[in-house]
Amino acid sequence: MHLSARWRASAAALLTVATAAGVGAVVAAAPAASAATACQVAYRADQWTGGFVGYVKLTAGDTAIHGWRIGWTWPGDQKITNAWNAAVTQSGTTVTAVNAAYNGDLAPGASLEFGMQGTWAAANTAPTDFTVNGAPCGATPSPSPSSASPRPSGSSSASPSPSPSRSASPSPSPSASPSPSGPPPGCTGALWCDGFEDQTGTVPSGAWTLAYPDCQGAGTAVVDSAVARSGTRSVRVDGAAGYCNHVFLKSTRDFSSLGGVWFGRFYVRHTTALPAAHVTFLAMRDAADGNRDLRVGGQNAALQWNRQSDDATLPEQSPAGVAQSRPLPVDRWVCVEIRVDGPAGQVQTWTDGSEVAGLRVDGVPTADVDRQWLSRAGWRPNLTDLRLGWESYGEGADRLWFDDVAWGSARIGC
Numbered sequence: 317m318h319l320s321a322r323w324r325a326s327a328a329a330l331l332t333v334a335t336a337a338g339v340g341a342v343v344a345a346a347p348a349a350s351a352a353t354a355c356q357v358a359y360r361a362d363q364w365t366g367g368f369v370g371y372v373k374l375t376a377g378d379t380a381i382h383g384w385r386i387g388w389t390w391p392g393d394q395k396i397t398n399a400w401n402a403a404v405t406q407s408g409t410t411v412t413a414v415n416a417a418y419n420g421d422l423a424p425g426a427s428l429e430f431g432m433q434g435t436w437a438a439a440n441t442a443p444t445d446f447t448v449n450g451a452p453c454g455a456t457p458s459p460s461p462s463s464a465s466p467r468p469s470g471s472s473s474a475s476p477s478p479s480p481s482r483s484a485s486p487s488p489s490p491s492a493s494p495s496p497s498g499p500p501p502g503c504t505g506a507l508w509c510d511g512f513e514d515q516t517g518t519v520p521s522g523a524w525t526l527a528y529p530d531c532q533g534a535g536t537a538v539v540d541s542a543v544a545r546s547g548t549r550s551v552r553v554d555g556a557a558g559y560c561n562h563v564f565l566k567s568t569r570d571f572s573s574l575g576g577v578w579f580g581r582f583y584v585r586h587t588t589a590l591p592a593a594h595v596t597f598l599a600m601r602d603a604a605d606g607n608r609d610l611r612v613g614g615q616n617a618a619l620q621w622n623r624q625s626d627d628a629t630l631p632e633q634s635p636a637g638v639a640q641s642r643p644l645p646v647d648r649w650v651c652v653e654i655r656v657d658g659p660a661g662q663v664q665t666w667t668d669g670s671e672v673a674g675l676r677v678d679g680v681p682t683a684d685v686d687r688q689w690l691s692r693a694g695w696r697p698n699l700t701d702l703r704l705g706w707e708s709y710g711e712g713a714d715r716l717w718f719d720d721v722a723w724g725s726a727r728i729g730c
Contacts, residue, residue, distance in 0.1 A: 357386060357446040367507060367724075368394070368440055372402075372413065373429040374448070376422040383420045386413045387447045392439030397507060397569065398523065400514040401430035411443075417516055433508055435573065504729070506581075507573060509722035512549040515539040520551060520565055527566040527703055529599075535563030535706055543717050545583045545649045550719040555595075555706025557713040564599065564705030565718065571700060574725050576658035578699055581728040585649045586716035590614030594622065596707035597716065604658070604698035612654065612665075613707070618643055621663060621675060621689075628689050630663065631674035637684035640674030642667065649719070651730035658697045669730045 355377045361370040374384060386402075390409040402413040419428050445452075503509040510523060518538045520526060526537055533556060540552035551565050571578075584597065596613035608625040615622075618641035621630035631637035644650060644667070653666040665675035674685050681687040689695070704718045722728045 375427040381422040388443040391441040396434040399432040506722040506724040527564040531560040533561035535561040545719040550717045562707045564703035567702040578656045582721040588714045591712035595712040599703045600699045
C-alpha cells in the first residue's frame with residue numbers, strides 16, 4: 317500500500333474530524349527520544365457498523381528516529397483484531413505499537429504509516445493522546461483533514477496488481493524491504509482480514525502458526541514473496557500425497573466474537589485439478605462434534621464438504637450429487653466464500669461470487685445433495701478455529717497459494 321499523501325503538518329491545535337462514514341483524523345505532535353523538534357502523529361479511520369480500519373502516520377522532526385514505540389488510549393470500546401507494519405498490542409483501552417524490523421529508522425522529515433483493523437460496539441471515537449517513545453504530546457500542529465471513505469479501503473491502489481505466475485523456486489526468499497500495505501481488498505464487514513503483508517520471513521508467524529494434524533511428513537507451508545493476489549505476499553502450501561503429509565496454516569486469533577454464524581472468504585490458487593480421492597484444504601474444529609473437523613476440499617474432482625466424525629459428504633458422492641458441485645479452477649486465483657450457521661445447522665458455499673447449489677445445507681433433506689448430511693438429526697456446529705492447507709488421505713498432491721483471507725459474521729464478498 318502506498319503511503320497517504322493527504323496528511324500534512326502545519327501549526328495549531330489538535331483537531332478531530334468526524335464524518336458519517338468514518339472516524340476522520342487526529343494529528344498530534346510528540347517529541348521522539350532524540351528529536352530536537354517534535355515529530356507528528358496523524359490518525360485516520362474508516363468505519364462501518366461494528367468495525368473499522370485505522371491508520372497511524374508517524375513523521376520525524378528535525379532529527380532522525382531510530383526505533384519507535386507509539387502509545388495511545390482508546391476513548392471508546394475499540395478492540396484491535398489485526399495490524400500490519402507494526403507489532404500492536406492492546407491491554408484494556410491502552411494500545412502500544414512498536415516498529416517492525418524494516419521500518420524502525422526514519423530520516424528527518426520522513427514519514428511512515430501502519431494500520432490496524434478492529435471492532436467497536438458503543439463508540440469509535442478517535443484517540444488524541446499519542447506518545448512516541450514514552451513522551452507525551454508536545455506542540456500541537458493543525459492538520460489538513462481528509463474526508464473518510466464510506467467503507468474501509470484496504471489499498472490506495474485503484475485495483476490490485478495482476479498475479480504473477482507461480483514461482484519455480486521451492487523456497488522463495490522474502491523481500492528485503494517490504495512495502496507498507498493495508499488489509500486485503502474487499503474487507504467490508506469483516507471482523508478481521510489478512511493479506512500476509514506483515515509477514516517478514518518465510519515461516520508464518522504472528523497471527524498464523526504451522527500445524528501438522530496427527531503427524532508431520534513432507535507437506536510444507538511458507539510465506540511466498542514471489543506470488544500474490546494483491547500486495548507482495550501470500551502463503552504457499554506444497555501438499556504431498558499420503559496421510560502423514562498433512563500441513564496447515566492455523567490462525568491464532570480468538571473467534572469467539574463471531575458467535576454462532578461464520579462467514580469466511582479467501583482466495584486460493586492451485587496447480588493440480590482436484591483428484592478422485594478425498595482431500596481437504598480448509599478445516600475448522602467443531603466443539604459440538606467431539607472437536608472433530610468440519611472440512612472443505614474435494615472428491616471426485618469437485619468441491620465438497622466433509623464431516624470428519626462420520627465422513628458424511630456434501631453433496632452426496634453420487635453422479636447426480638457431484639454434478640451439482642463444481643471443480644476448483646487451476647492456475648488462477650479463485651474466490652471461495654463459506655457460511656456456517658451453527659444455531660440453524662446450515663451451510664452455504666460460493667466460488668467467484670456464484671453459489672454452488674450442491675454445497676448447501678438448508679435443513680430440508682434433498683436427494684443427492686444434503687440428504688446424507690442431514691441423516692444425523694440435530695447437527696449444530698460450534699466452530700472454534702480455522703486452518704488453511706492440504707490434507708490428502710491417500711492420493712492427491714498439490715501446490716497451492718492462499719491470500720486475502722477475511723472472516724466475519726456477515727457475508728464479505730469477493
